[in-house]
Amino acid sequence: MLRLLIYSFLLITLACTSEAAAQANVLKECGSQYQSAKTANELAGQSWQDFLKACRARLAERPAEAKPAEAVPASLAPAITYSHASASLASAVLAINASGYAFLYSRGSEASGYGLYSYAILRNGSQRSAALLKQIFTQVKDVHSLIASPAETNILFVPSTKEMGRRKQNDFYKNEGNIRRFLSNESKSSAHYSFAIAGQLIAAICNRPVDEVKSLCNGDETSGPYIVTYAKQIGNTSPLPPPFLLVDLTPVDESAFGTLVSSYLSQVQEEKFDDRKKIDTFRNTLLNLILHSARSLEPITAALLGIVHQVNATENLNDSGKK
Amino acid sequence: MTLVFQITAIIFIAILLRVGFQIAYPEVPIDGALTKLFVIAAVVIVAVLTFVHLMRTKSG
Incomplete structure (x- = not known):
């Protein structure tokens, strides 16, 4: 009997505590x-x-x-x-089956109904930015040519200043020279990457930023490029609650962009698009490490060659002096 | 360990590293800087192996 009373008391206490905790929450x-x-x-x-x-x-x-x-x-x-x-x-996100790219001509003009909304955000027209765009236009299809329904599609927006005919878009941006021109703003008559829209997107994302996007918000004009994925249109809401998927390519070697974009495309098809399981892999880390080591060897080799050249020149001078 | 053997080992290991990289990352182009890295890695591996071999023969 006493035992029963003790159990009842404990149960009531537990119920009260959880109720109080729920109220506090x-x-x-x-x-x-x-x-x-x-x-x-x-x-x-x-x-x-x-x-x-x-x-x-x-x-x-x-x-x-x-x-x-x-x-x-x-x-x-x-x-x-x-x-x-x-x-x-x-x-909220349905299983994503495909990714397709489209051009974004003004902030907030994204069509609704897509499973995920992604944005290629560039801060400058550098070689690295061109390399990312090349990978996007090579690995991702035009969103209008996809068979998957919009709800199962991750739409990857590339901010652009002007609309261009669909016929011209096909294969046009797979050419490296065309991508360079798209980024350079040389010709005012043709379409080019809109850094203004990219800036507006950054401002929207960085309005009360969460930890996931801190590297984008703290970056300067030389950092990037980035791919940002969100469950809704970024253009319509600010500040934006998480989750985000930010692929910050600042520390990544240009030659690894293809691998990273491919990992990103697999990642968005995951049940939780923001868990980075397919991006932060050992394979990608090792590739980046190898490429960085290879790039850091270049100045060392150049310095060693310079020293050898200098020694040879000094020896030749000494020899000619003796003669 | 003769010098000829060491050079052969360096070339073999460098080729092995290059092929391994190409299989692991077929989408990444192998340029001059990467080739240099593989050669240096092979040199380091052979140097370590030579050192270990020397230590063992010395102590034995």
């Missing part, structure tokens, strides 16, 4: 949402009590941790606590 989450909404001036005169009431109702409706991204209204998105939004956005 609700208060914590609503508190952080309130602070976020307050900072973004989105309270519209709402008091803390009203906000808490609405927030409690919202959380009660949400089944534990899994809620489709579509169910989150765009106006509420900035107020979502990032850590919780992370799981909900990740689970």
